[in-house]
Amino acid sequence: MxxxxxxxxxxxxxxxxxxxxxxxxxxxxxxxxxxxxxxxxxxxxxxxxxxxxxxxxxxxxxxxxxxxxxxxxxxxxxxxxxxxxxxxxxxxxxxxxxxxxxxxxxxxxxxxxxxxxxxxxxxxxxxxxxxxxxxxxxxxxxxxxxxxxxxxxxxxxxVIKPSGVKVSADKRILEIINYIQGNILFPQKLKASAIAEKFDISETYIGSYFKNHCGETIQSFVSNYKIRLIEHRLSFSDMRINEIVAEFGFSDESHLNKFFKKHRNISLTGYRKAKVLPN
Known part of the structure; x- marks a missing residue:
């Protein structure tokens, strides 16, 4: 190799x-x-x-x-x-x-x-x-x-649809996905109320609309996408943990670590060390 x-x-x-x-x-x-x-x-x-x-x-x-x-x-x-x-x-x-x-x-x-x-x-x-x-x-x-x-x-x-998006999903759901991905560093823009207002959809309906087309909740989609980005930072950059905290709008390192461990069952430092160990 x-x-x-x-x-x-x-x-x-x-x-x-x-x-x-x-x-x-x-x-x-x-x-x-x-x-x-x-x-x-x-x-x-x-x-x-x-x-x-x-x-x-x-x-x-x-x-x-x-x-x-x-x-x-x-x-x-x-x-x-x-x-x-x-x-x-x-x-x-x-x-x-x-x-x-x-x-x-x-x-x-x-x-x-x-x-x-x-x-x-x-x-x-x-x-x-x-x-x-x-x-x-x-x-x-x-x-x-x-x-x-x-x-x-x-x-x-x-234009490659995320795996959970139904074949019959309309154009607007893809626009919502693009919006979420484009604003992943801005938590205020990712609230259901902000997305509903942006796309002129009722705030009470936006949740069920998204889940019906994507097979998961908006919160789950946002979290999973954010986790993949954080994994990328840990694997392929020399960013410090506190820099990742600031980039993604977490309150402190403890908050980010708790979020990451909940989804990946490993700490931030544990994940980074595992990625740099020789095969």
Whole structure:
């Protein structure tokens, strides 16, 4: 097992693999993998996923993965260090780090919007040209292409419904979920009364409406989403516990620890230590 690190905030690599497997490795960064041509299997964290031409796949920090090549394959690898993703800002995507980190690996290709397949192919071709033909302002140009890929990945991940959401769920419930995820750091905005007012739904009805479509209460959904974010901070950042307390609006470390232990049956420090122990 090889641990992969990177020394720049963004790296773009073209790679052609004729046969056999790419080296089995564990990442310390985010990586988008675009399949220019070829077929095979992505084996990730014990799962096996078929890939083919036109697929865009996402690998996240600490993933164990290898590619088994069935037919000669051309890859475009876009590597992003965690700081780059954490500091990424846009007008409408507040929590891109979480969107990328919790994309479902079992879905394989993350492209769910047909129109985006053409966009990604065009961006991939432009990136390959830019790295092959060095010219003035290429670094800035590559950065813009990479950011476009990030936005496309984020909006495709966003349309993947959470597992509990019913197939028949209407558009408004997905908007409510997006609102909750976008305001997860602001407890006042997550109260049932605030959500009801935002979406013009009766406060007495919002609870049953959400549970009917999602299979869980608003409080449960908020808690589970918040727990996943806190797990991410503990696993992939060097944030102090008191910094996490402040970020998520808990009253003190004891309050956060009690909340975390209730859901994961382990303390914050215990969870963090377990994540850094060697396998």
């Amino acid at each position: 090889r641990k992969e690190n990177m020394h720049q905030s963004v790296e773009v690599i073209y790679k052609k693999v004729e046969d056999c497997s790419m080296v089995n490795s564990q990442l310390s960064f985010f990586q988008m993998v675009y399949v220019i041509s070829g077929t095979g299997f992505l084996r990730i964290n014990g799962n096996s996923i078929l890939y083919q031409t036109g697929n865009l796949m996402l690998l996240t920090p600490n993933d164990y993965h290898t590619f088994d090549i069935s037919t000669p394959t051309e890859f475009l690898l876009v590597k992003l260090n965690t700081e780059y993703v954490k500091e990424y800002r846009s007008k409408s995507i507040d929590h891109i780090e979480c969107l990328l980190h919790y994309a479902s690996h079992l879905s394989g290709c993350i492209l769910k919007r047909k129109a985006d397949e053409f966009l990604v192919r065009s961006i991939a071709e432009s990136l390959i040209y830019a790295i092959d033909n060095k010219d003035i302002y290429d670094e800035d140009l590559i950065s813009h292409y990479v950011n476009a890929l990030i936005v496309i990945a984020a909006r495709n991940i966003a």
